[in-house]
Amino acid sequence: MSIRDGILALLQERPSYGYRLRAEFEQRTGATWPLNVGQVYTTLGRLERDGLVESAGEDAEGHVYYRCTEGGGAQALDWFRTPVSRLDRPRDELAIKIALAVRAPGVEALEVIQRQRSETISSLRDLTALKRQGGEEEVGWTLIVDAMVFQAEAEVSWLDHCEARIRSGLPDPGSNEPDRGGDVSPRPAAVAERGGKTDE
Amino acid sequence: MSIRDGILALLQERPSYGYRLRAEFEQRTGATWPLNVGQVYTTLGRLERDGLVESAGEDAEGHVYYRCTEGGGAQALDWFRTPVSRLDRPRDELAIKIALAVRAPGVEALEVIQRQRSETISSLRDLTALKRQGGEEEVGWTLIVDAMVFQAEAEVSWLDHCEARIRSGLPDPGSNEPDRGGDVSPRPAAVAERGGKTDE
DNA sequence: CGCCACGTGCATACCTGGTATACATACTGA
DNA sequence: TCAGTATGTATACCAGGTATGCACGTGGCG
Numbered sequence: 001m002s003i004r005d006g007i008l009a010l011l012q013e014r015p016s017y018g019y020r021l022r023a024e025f026e027q028r029t030g031a032t033w034p035l036n037v038g039q040v041y042t043t044l045g046r047l048e049r050d051g052l053v054e055s056a057g058e059d060a061e062g063h064v065y066y067r068c069t070e071g072g073g074a075q076a077l078d079w080f081r082t083p084v085s086r087l088d089r090p091r092d093e094l095a096i097k098i099a100l101a102v103r104a105p106g107v108e109a110l111e112v113i114q115r116q117r118s119e120t121i122s123s124l125r126d127l128t129a130l131k132r133q134g135g136e137e138e139v140g141w142t143l144i145v146d147a148m149v150f151q152a153e154a155e156v157s158w159l160d161h162c163e164a165r166i167r168s169g170l171p172d173p174g175s176n177e178p179d180r181g182g183d184v185s186p187r188p189a190a191v192a193e194r195g196g197k198t199d200e
Numbered sequence: 201m202s203i204r205d206g207i208l209a210l211l212q213e214r215p216s217y218g219y220r221l222r223a224e225f226e227q228r229t230g231a232t233w234p235l236n237v238g239q240v241y242t243t244l245g246r247l248e249r250d251g252l253v254e255s256a257g258e259d260a261e262g263h264v265y266y267r268c269t270e271g272g273g274a275q276a277l278d279w280f281r282t283p284v285s286r287l288d289r290p291r292d293e294l295a296i297k298i299a300l301a302v303r304a305p306g307v308e309a310l311e312v313i314q315r316q317r318s319e320t321i322s323s324l325r326d327l328t329a330l331k332r333q334g335g336e337e338e339v340g341w342t343l344i345v346d347a348m349v350f351q352a353e354a355e356v357s358w359l360d361h362c363e364a365r366i367r368s369g370l371p372d373p374g375s376n377e378p379d380r381g382g383d384v385s386p387r388p389a390a391v392a393e394r395g396g397k398t399d400e
Numbered sequence: 401c402g403c404c405a406c407g408t409g410c411a412t413a414c415c416t417g418g419t420a421t422a423c424a425t426a427c428t429g430a
Numbered sequence: 431t432c433a434g435t436a437t438g439t440a441t442a443c444c445a446g447g448t449a450t451g452c453a454c455g456t457g458g459c460g
Contacts, residue, residue, distance in 0.1 A: 077306065080304065084294050093284050094347075154350040
């Protein structure tokens with residue numbers, strides 16, 4: 001319910017209209033996940049249906065304003081107050097993929113892991129570059145990029161962990177070439193220097 | 201598309217029917233995210249519509265079997281081969297919440313962070329307990345629990361990071377009570393001892 | 401001037417993920 | 431015998447997400 005609650009939180013600050021809500025949401029969260037306008041209108045409709053927001057008429061330019069009702073404001077504050085549980089998170093597609101790959105016939109789990117690690121390390125580079133160029137402008141955006149960096153680093157660690165467990169668990173039953181040489185991505189080690197850079 | 205592709209991957213191993221697919225999926229991934237049966241049937245319908253699976257008739261007990269078509273098998277292998285990008289991941293509700301909280305009037309971002317950290321550390325304890333009791337049974341399940349542990353640890357680190365940035369960025373403009381005393385959760389420090397325990 | 405592209409703003413259709421529920425059958429135990 | 435439970439299939443409904451259509455205004459350009 002992150003979009004619904006996010007829009008509700010924005011409306012709790014001040015009344016607004018669809019297009020501007022989208023702009024505000026993207027400005028605060030940094031266009032990391034671009035928000036489709038259509039999503040805003042359907043969400044506003046549902047919020048109005050549930051009595052959390054109400055229409056506040058149009059202004060001179062024809063913008064359809066919505067404002068938070070009392071119940072809506074309470075729910076927005078409640079959303080901030082309630083921590084998100086680990087249980088109500090979406091499924092981790094990568095975890096599922098690896099879990100299925102370790103047993104799937106015709107699929108080399110180690111190759112899947114290596115390919116994924118390359119991809120993740122690559123996006124990690126992009127993220128640090130992004131962080132370097134984009135300055136202090138918007139606090140929320142910086143924090144979100146940091147969140148993705150932390151998650152990507154954890155992902156790399158986990159992939160290493162998976163590889164170690166698989167290698168130890170089934171020490172190459174078919175062929176005996178424990179070091180595939182060429183396409184094996186190098187050990188991370190130089191993944192990021194997050195601790196220092198961020199707080200300067 | 202994790203469910204769709206996951207079911208396709210299972211069918212690529214061998215033909216099966218709805219209820220058993222759900223059981224297999226949960227067995228491999230560890231019932232971490234319990235999969236609703238209804239989801240399986242709607243997904244099977246869509247896969248059949250798209251020509252990736254085909255009905256293979258019923259057996260003596262009346263089980264409606266599905267089998268992978270050629271195209272479906274190719275797509276399943278393709279799913280394993282293609283790494284998941286950072287871009288096509290679902291929005292991180294927690295990141296959005298924090299990003300909006302830092303500016304929202306009437307919301308103390310630091311309190312939100314502290315509450316969340318308590319929650320995350322708590323679930324981290326649950327996860328390590330889970331890992332300790334559940335033995336080596338299923339490889340995939342162990343890896344998925346590990347993935348959640350790594351993510352939760354990264355989340356705690358990120359929350360600390362957020363707190364530090366907020367404290368340095370806005371050194372208590374309104375009220376001057378930098379230490380709220382009682383309900384402030386203690387520093388983590390004893391979060392987990394993942395490095396050693398996992399590989400024993 | 402007329403037209404075209406573009407930004408802004410609203411609305412809808414459609415797909416997937418996710419949950420609940422209905423419904424049927426078979427086994428099991430009080 | 432009847433209730434409860436496990437197995438199995440199917441459908442309805444909601445929310446998230448994307449694409450698209452439609453309208454309006456403005457500014458450029460032949």
